[in-house]
Structures are given as structure tokens and as C-alpha cells.
Amino acid sequence: MHVIVQSKTFAVTEALRAFVEKYVSRLFRRQTKVTQITVYLECVPKKKNDVFATSAKIYIDLPGKNIIVQEKAEDLYFAIMQAAHSAARKMRKVKERRTHHLSSAARWALAPESSG
Numbered sequence: 185m186h187v188i189v190q191s192k193t194f195a196v197t198e199a200l201r202a203f204v205e206k207y208v209s210r211l212f213r214r215q216t217k218v219t220q221i222t223v224y225l226e227c228v229p230k231k232k233n234d235v236f237a238t239s240a241k242i243y244i245d246l247p248g249k250n251i252i253v254q255e256k257a258e259d260l261y262f263a264i265m266q267a268a269h270s271a272a273r274k275m276r277k278v279k280e281r282r283t284h285h286l287s288s289a290a291r292w293a294l295a296p297e298s299s300g
């Protein structure tokens with residue numbers, strides 16, 4: 185499990201790093217071929233009209249296709265949770281597409297040839 189947590193606007197504390205690793209470690213259980221997950225955190229000084237001032241972006245390295253998810257929220261912890269859930273949904277969709285594609289290819293290979 186290789187998780188990288190980065191931020192360009194503030195220092196990442198150990199508590200925040202532990203929270204990110206707790207939520208992101210669930211993504212490793214979904215697919216064993218995940219090589220690395222990088223989480224970028226950003227917190228922009230809030231304006232009165234901008235409630236979505238924090239964002240969490242997750243990059244997941246998969247063989248063949250990388251997944252990128254970005255979520256914005258009022259709270260940084262909530263943005264991390266939303267991004268992790270969105271990444272889990274995307275990973276599930278990618279896995280379903282691959283298995284559906286493989287099963288349809290196997291059906292074509294095993295289908296009896298019609299003689300005419």
C-alpha cells in the first residue's frame with residue numbers, strides 16, 4: 185500500500201495523514217492491482233460567496249487506465265470522504281466494464297460456429 189498525501193497551501197499533519205490513509209486504504213481492497221494512490225489537498229482562503237473552498241483530488245494508478253477524482257466541499261475532511269467514495273464508484277465501474285468485456289469476448293470465442 186503506497187499512499188502519498190500532498191498539499192501546496194498548508195502543512196499536512198499526522199492526524200490528517202492518518203484520516204486520508206484510513207479512507208483511501210479501502211480502495212486497495214477493491215482491486216489488488218493498484219500500485220499507488222496520490223492525494224492532493226488544497227484549502228483556499230474563504231470568501232463570503234465561496235462555500236466550496238477546500239478540495240481533495242485523488243490519483244489512482246491502475247494498469248491500463250488511471251483514475252482521477254476531484255471533490256470540493258466546505259470542510260476538508262468531508263471533501264476527502266466524498267472523493268474516496270467517488271473513487272470507489274469509479275473503480276467499480278472500471279472493473280465491471282473489464283469483466284463484461286472479457287466475458288463477452290469469451291462468449292464469442294466459445295460460441296459454436298453455424299454452418300450454412
